[in-house]
Amino acid sequence: MHSWGFQVDALDVARWQFGVTTVYHFLFVPLTIGLSVLVAILQTLWHRTGKERYLKLTKFYGKLFLINFAMGVVTGIVQEFQFGMNWSDYSRFVGDIFGAPLAIEALVAFFLESTFIGLWIFGWDRLPKRLHLAAIWAAAIGTNLSAYFILAANSFMQNPVGYRVNPDTGRAELTDFVAVLTNKVALITFPHTLAGAFLVAGSLIVAVGLWHVIRNRGSADTDAYRFATKFGSWVVLVSAALVLFTGDIQGKIMTQVQPMKMAAAEGLYTTESPASFSVLTVGSLDGSREIFALKIPHLLSYLGTGDPNGTVHGINDLQAQYASQYGAGSYTPIIPVTYWSFRFMIGLGMAAAAIALLVLWTHRKGRTPTSRWLLRAGLVMPALPLLANSFGWIFTEMGRQPWIVFGEMLTRNGVSRSVSLTEVLTSFTAFTLIYATLAVIEFKLLVRYAKAGVPDVSPQPAADDDTDDAERPLAFAY
């Protein structure tokens, strides 16, 4: 390792593994969160109207949802185990607080999600129609609930509340569970994350629907695809508005609880009032020297404080303040990462909204778009908010560094002491390889099933009344 001129230690690899496995897991989570609800809405429409196109769309997008769902489930188990495996000192420090939402997430949300998804997949002919519809809603509720508990756990790392550090054991202890669940960071991160998830799910619905609208013109199912495309576009637009609204509040809260993160989002070195926001900067990567910058005056002040002339603290001042408060050391995150991930998050998310607007415009008053460019834009559309989600999390987590629990525990003190570099390298390599392989397989399957289009849902040839239930084929089988 020394021959490379730098030393890799178990801490670095454990951090990389956490980053890779978590970002990877979160490629599937937004689709699961959003599509579970959107598929439930489609099935509800079918239930209410009896129109075949809604049933077709339910089954069609339901299939894509399940291909994605499987990946979310199996990569999720890794997350729970990883805290203990690679971050055992962190787990010891926060277990009294952090374990509870995780356990509740499993008991209250995951059981609901997994049991009812099974009932939904296999229950088409086993359950009465209403109960079958209730099953997808129960699964969707479970999925969305799980997001709340895990975000409450994460919010404790961002803004620890409802605890004290026991001077005898040096561990954090829970003093107020309600405070942990109503952490202001959790309350705003939850709707922001959900809105971001629906942005992805809506985009997928648009991408697939639009592809069929343009490529399969004249197909008997054009009507269904048109509906899906417009429905998805509206979901994207509404979600984008909610993402902006919640993100704005979140920025202000973050400025209070982690001013360093927001200073790092702008690469703002000196305290300014008013502070401007740079849309992009050409110069050194960390924004410390600029050749050209496109700046919007007052915007950072407004984003951070709500006052266009508000004071935004700079990195240098905060660094000096933290060094005197917590002892010598660097308390500054990696600025190029925070600066650019913040911009990519916003830019990519809004690009998806712009495409959705365009899609709706081209469908106005019964028109059908034919543009190849629109087709291409539609195809890249799901990737945009998906990457925006990734960048949002990279910003949130990297912007908190060097802390694992802000103000209480440094990331380097949370790593497992008994795990060797070889072990964590083995684990990192194994996860990366299996995840990369599965990503290719999953993507190809999604494309295959998206291209196949909506299924035929016409009733099977009248079942012979004499046919015994035991002889009939399953409505769905693996």
Added chain:
Amino acid sequence: MELTTVWFLLVAVLFTGYFVLEGFDFGVGMLLPVLGRDDRERRVLINTIGPVWDGNEVWLITAGGAMFAAFPEWYATLFSGFYLPLLLILLALIARGVAFEYRHKRPEASWKRRWDTAIVVGSLLPAILWGVAFANILRGVPLTADHEYAGGLLDLLHPYALLGGVTTLGLFLTHGAVFLALKTTGDIRERAGALAVKVGAGTVVVAVAFLAWTLTIRSSAAAVVLAVGAALALLGGLAAARVRREGWAFTGTAVAIALAVATLFAALFPNVLPSTLDAAGTLTATNAASTPYTLKIMTWVAVVFTPIVLAYQGWTYWVFRRRIGVQNIPQH
């Protein structure tokens, strides 16, 4: 009863539930190439657990979460100490879970063959490794005074632990075969029943040897009673399997697994992870526990939600109670 004891029991119950439920999932997975002679038959096998395997696996996630919340020291030391076995279990569970969902998504035989391998290996590895892991928990592992694992991978692979691995392997195979006999029709049902008796006979010997060895390492009156109960339940289950009383056979293997796991926890109590190195390193239900406040909150959550979960999960098994056979597998 002290809350730490309550939570020791709850963690034991969650792992017991996990092994009883995913035990037959693992068994079905491992028996895929043995009892499924062609694609249609293999689909029958997979579809017996199709609607329930994911819910069964949540028992593990809940057990892990409960351990983290109630006994953070136990969770932290165990998961970082048993690093490579847990890594293998995770990789296996990933491959196997995706395989169930993706196997039928393409028609090519080579595609299906690859996922079949993932299902078999992904079921076999955890079936053995869970036994190895729990044998090590019971026997104890080298821990320093500040509860850090001080051994290596080889310290986890001693004869007692390996016997533990063979025991869970045998139990899950038998349990899976009995489950298949209960849930299928026709030829598969016959073959599964016959196989259950054969595999079960060998498993009885291994399981009795393992439980006896366990009681020589650590024991309590309750553990002895539970171990005897486990052996009797297994014998009863096999006797029922012999005469093709499938419901009773399944009850027998389920109870046998539950009591065998309970034996380990009963023998372990009040320790949760004994140290073979420094006695001060031993983790107990007291020194590994969270604060009473956290345990109290978690107790309320468990009291309210566990019955609800059991009710709807039980209902799922009722909904999918019907046996399936090759005639029920759709053409595509």
